[in-house]
Amino acid sequence: MRSLTIVIAALLAAACGDSQTSDSAAMPVAGAASAASAPNAESTPPSAMQAAATPAAAGTAETGPVQGLGGRTGELINPDNSTMVFLYYDLAGLTPPIDNWVEQDNRVQFAQPLDKAERRKAVRAEYESAAAAVRGVGAIRLSMNANLSEYDPSYGEFSVRALAPSSVITFNDLGQKVELRFANGRQAQVWRVPQADAQAVRDKIGYGPGVSLDTLLRITGVQPGPGGGTITTEVVEYQMQTQSGLTIARVQIAQR
Amino acid sequence: MIGGALVACGSKSGPGTTTGGSAQAAQAPKKGEATAVEVAEEMRGDIDCPAKVKTPKRAGDAAVVDVVGVRPGLTYDEAANLVMCTHDLLVVTADGRGFQLPANGKDIRQGFSARFAEPRVVKSSEDYMREMSEEMMARSGNAVRQDMKPGQSKWYVGTIGMPGQERVITAAREEWFEEGKAPTVATVEQALIKKYGKPTRSQHWDGGSVALSWAYDPMGRPITETSPLYNSCTGVSSPDGGGNYSPDCGTVVAAAVYPQAANRELGQMMQVGVIDQAGGYEALQAVEQTLQAKDAQLKAQQVKDAQQNADVPDL
Numbered sequence: 001m002r003s004l005t006i007v008i009a010a011l012l013a014a015a016c017g018d019s020q021t022s023d024s025a026a027m028p029v030a031g032a033a034s035a036a037s038a039p040n041a042e043s044t045p046p047s048a049m050q051a052a053a054t055p056a057a058a059g060t061a062e063t064g065p066v067q068g069l070g071g072r073t074g075e076l077i078n079p080d081n082s083t084m085v086f087l088y089y090d091l092a093g094l095t096p097p098i099d100n101w102v103e104q105d106n107r108v109q110f111a112q113p114l115d116k117a118e119r120r121k122a123v124r125a126e127y128e129s130a131a132a133a134v135r136g137v138g139a140i141r142l143s144m145n146a147n148l149s150e151y152d153p154s155y156g157e158f159s160v161r162a163l164a165p166s167s168v169i170t171f172n173d174l175g176q177k178v179e180l181r182f183a184n185g186r187q188a189q190v191w192r193v194p195q196a197d198a199q200a201v202r203d204k205i206g207y208g209p210g211v212s213l214d215t216l217l218r219i220t221g222v223q224p225g226p227g228g229g230t231i232t233t234e235v236v237e238y239q240m241q242t243q244s245g246l247t248i249a250r251v252q253i254a255q256r
Numbered sequence: 257m258i259g260g261a262l263v264a265c266g267s268k269s270g271p272g273t274t275t276g277g278s279a280q281a282a283q284a285p286k287k288g289e290a291t292a293v294e295v296a297e298e299m300r301g302d303i304d305c306p307a308k309v310k311t312p313k314r315a316g317d318a319a320v321v322d323v324v325g326v327r328p329g330l331t332y333d334e335a336a337n338l339v340m341c342t343h344d345l346l347v348v349t350a351d352g353r354g355f356q357l358p359a360n361g362k363d364i365r366q367g368f369s370a371r372f373a374e375p376r377v378v379k380s381s382e383d384y385m386r387e388m389s390e391e392m393m394a395r396s397g398n399a400v401r402q403d404m405k406p407g408q409s410k411w412y413v414g415t416i417g418m419p420g421q422e423r424v425i426t427a428a429r430e431e432w433f434e435e436g437k438a439p440t441v442a443t444v445e446q447a448l449i450k451k452y453g454k455p456t457r458s459q460h461w462d463g464g465s466v467a468l469s470w471a472y473d474p475m476g477r478p479i480t481e482t483s484p485l486y487n488s489c490t491g492v493s494s495p496d497g498g499g500n501y502s503p504d505c506g507t508v509v510a511a512a513v514y515p516q517a518a519n520r521e522l523g524q525m526m527q528v529g530v531i532d533q534a535g536g537y538e539a540l541q542a543v544e545q546t547l548q549a550k551d552a553q554l555k556a557q558q559v560k561d562a563q564q565n566a567d568v569p570d571l
Contacts, residue, residue: 155480
């Protein structure tokens with residue numbers, strides 16, 4: 001377990017004091033049906049999802065665009081591995097080694113001699129375009145399995161373990177490993193539900209494969225490291241749905 | 257989660273090898289025969305007891321998590337001083353256990369052990385041969401050898417932080433009760449409950465031993481049996497044990513009381529340990545981050561220097 005790269009301790013530490021979640025927003029939602037994204041396995045990046053940087057699109061219904069690190073307002077929706085690698089380079093202020101990546105790309109390496117120059121040009125254009133697409137991104141929307149705990153009657157809450165402080169989402173591509181963590185996971189993981197409503201929530205969840213989680217994350221920091229780095233985020237809000245599409249919670253997290 | 261206190265990383269620096277509460281006063285062991293008291297005096301240096309602790313106290317409503325005064329958050333020197341003040345014969349030595357840190361973190365004091373000083377005996381070659389023979393006989397007969405004698409205690413205190421700023425993240429103490437003065441297991445259990453409160457978990461084994469723990473989440477709330485953390489946030493009571501550090505768990509106090517073989521009502525020894533999992537995790541993160549930044553800075557400076565001063569090879 002010691003293999004994890006240790007980063008962003010200060011942010012984790014700073015997040016410790018305030019245990020307030022927005023209780024009113026954390027109440028279970030009566031079964032309004034909506035289409036849920038396919039949940040992804042915990043600690044794995046959402047795969048085959050569309051990545052799109054949409055400046056000024058990130059935001060909550062109440063507060064408008066979410067401002068991430070350095071006032072960035074762009075948003076990625078379920079980014080793939082390579083997009084997260086480009087985002088890491090952009091956030092860290094590092095120049096991505098596009099020349100190396102182009103030469104290591106199989107499409108260039110195994111291209112016919114006559115096609116090499118053209119293929120190199122095309123691949124380079126792809127990488128440069130991908131690098132440009134993440135500029136200004138300060139928020140990420142991710143869909144994953146909530147890994148919801150059983151109800152804890154002692155404190156009247158469920159734990160959304162996908163958002164726990166120990167939760168790490170890893171993106172591997174281009175020889176880089178980028179980790180995404182939740183600086184306010186200590187608060188964000190707590191979903192308070194009155195005891196009287198807990199059974200209804202459990203009944204909705206049933207015994208299926210789990211609850212899907214759609215979360216909006218604000219990027220708050222980046223920590224470079226050898227062979228990649230860590231992007232630290234704060235959970236702004238999330239929504240949980242059962243496999244049958246029943247929305248069971250919409251939660252907004254009190255921001256520091 | 258981080259598995260800690262298991263990997264020997266060879267850090268022997270700091271006031272550890274013969275540290276005292278005021279570490280500078282400690283002396284290197286001398287040669288020649290000496291009693292345990294003399295050895296302890298040599299190794300402990302000038303210790304002021306009771307120990308002075310400048311680290312602010314925990315909040316009044318915070319859970320009790322100290323082991324004879326030693327608690328997470330104290331400085332290395334405060335903890336060493338406190339430990340040595342618990343008995344005149346206890347001497348503190350740097351402990352090689354700890355986390356694997358980058359090479360530029362070798363000066364970080366990752367903790368210390370404390371044991372009773374032993375008399376220094378000058379041995380002849382015949383003594384060594386006889387001891388080796390006895391050891392061989394004992395091993396072949398599967399003899400049980402305890403590393404502690406009745407009336408003795410030993411400690412392990414784990415610390416982390418940049419050099420000079422190391423703070424306690426775990427502490428554990430083992431005490432063997434004196435023959436003829438051993439309390440009952442029940443008495444020890446009640447004393448533990450009186451100090452630490454109602455345990456979040458208690459186990460009474462058939463052999464007569466008792467294991468108790470007081471686990472808290474990172475927000476300081478007791479982890480009850482209905483919590484999803486109940487089976488994942490565990491403590492370590494033994495000074496010889498290794499701990500896990502997870503940001504999901506808070507401080508955990510663990511205790512164990514073992515009975516005598518001849519009478520299971522009477523206690524033979526007890527262990528009490530405390531570990532600050534989230535605090536330790538965050539402190540380790542901070543250290544690794546700082547070391548990484550310093551390393552990057554050093555390498556960048558080396559490259560800069562090389563660009564200015566290095567020779568150009570003859571080609």
